[in-house]
Amino acid sequence: MRVVFSLLIFALFSWGNTIFNGGLEIISIESDYAGELRVNDKSSLWLDHPKKDGVKVAFIPVSYYAKNDINITNSLNNQSSSMLLKLEQKSYKKESISVAPAKANPPKNVMKRIEKERDEATQIYRTFSPNLLVNSQFISPMNSFITSQYGNARVFNGSVKSYHGGVDYRAAIGQSVISANDGIVRIAKDRYYAGKSVVIDHGGGIYTQYYHLDRIDVKVGQKVLKGDKIGLSGATGRVSGPHLHFGVVVQNIQVDPLVFIEKFNSLF
Template sequence: MTHTDISMVRRRLIGAATVWGLTAPWWAHAAPPAGTFIERTLHHPVPGGVAVLDLGTAATMPVANFNGQRVLVIQDADRHWKAIVGLDLKTRPGQHSLVVQGQPAVGFRVGSKRYREQRITLKNKSHVNPDPQQQARFEREYEEQMQAYASFREEGPSNVVFEKPVPGRLTSPFGLRRFFNGEERNPHSGLDFAAPTGTAVKVPADGIVTIVADYFFNGKTVFVDHGQGLITMFCHLSTFDVRVGDRVSRGDVVARSGATGRATGPHLHWNVSLNNARVDPAIFIGAFQA
């Protein structure tokens, strides 16, 4: 094994050991501190990004909130609590505060980021301007998804650094201003990967399946709750491999990619949500572009 390979293994083991109160390997003190690993990987405080904030070494896990939403808190190998805060695309650049029960607020700064545009032509005109019945269906489905995104389980995630859910190349990044048949719609809330129909979609962390459904825009869709407000969503699927309520482990196949819903061809759309804020999944797989 080369020196580079050993270093890579060490970095992955440190990250795995620190994401939820686990003890770091014996050699961790000779490497960069575990907290630094998490911050270096996830700390990108821009709209659509993530802020990693130190909450000290309290004996019990602090309870923290941002914009009225409970946030994910993990403990590193040095017993420092870290808040992993999702910042949605509407977050204004500038100074912000994290509210922590029984402690002073933690201030942090959000920078700016400019996202590109994407223009798509759809043959199915109802996927641009749905009729009243389709609109009513969309609204029901939207509410169901919003409830899933807003859920918070006390159990923490198994890991917060992910592998890609499919092996394909990235085709559409997060945050694109999207125009369908010339009409502007919501920005792109996830990542798109090239994935031929039937490609296995693997879950990036342990969790509980909360939605298995066929939606008007998203097509066949799976939601997985990983704990403490960390939610992942996979859509435009062809088939399902799980049911609501199933417990899944990191690397399990939850579905197969497809082209259902508002899609121009086979691919996987993948969302990551923290404290009910859709954030750039590229951050979690080390592919974030500043």
């Protein structure tokens, strides 16, 4: 469904005017009418359309923890147009997972490491480059099937610790993992929870995450192309067995990677 606003030719491409927590919408506008964009009174970012000249797009990510509707406003030359996305709370499942006790309840001597790694990642995700680094559709990071969906509550050793911020691909140790699109490597290191990890910056505040690797084949600052091998799947970090965790962050908000790929790829 396409909703067009008469003022400033403000368009929303979606299947309706509702959105789920953990979801994403993409709005589009003719470049000449792209003004100050605000989402729930916070400044947001117009980007060049990856395929069409003379068109801007903006990504509207919604937090897993969101409780309120999303109000979007575009203002230019003392005129403004707005739209409202109605938030529908999605019901996510619970998953029980058995891991090493130290991974479910970390000892105090590793908490500084965990906090440092979290702060480092947050600082990266808060950095929005003004241009997309991609000009084609995203692909899956490996040829496998998904065993765990985004949003499921994670019950580690009997206690709810978090929600699942991505999807898990079934994988044995040592299978090739590829970049889902062009970008620049921002993280390539072993981390306490995520294990051997790679995070790739695709521009515009879009990042993909590849966790629990057995081996990392890229370095921070390295440019990668879609389909480049970045490492091998493994069982490092907080896991119950080998697999690939694949996540997507948009403007510092963790969203459902399958929804993101579907929405982004619809631009082409």
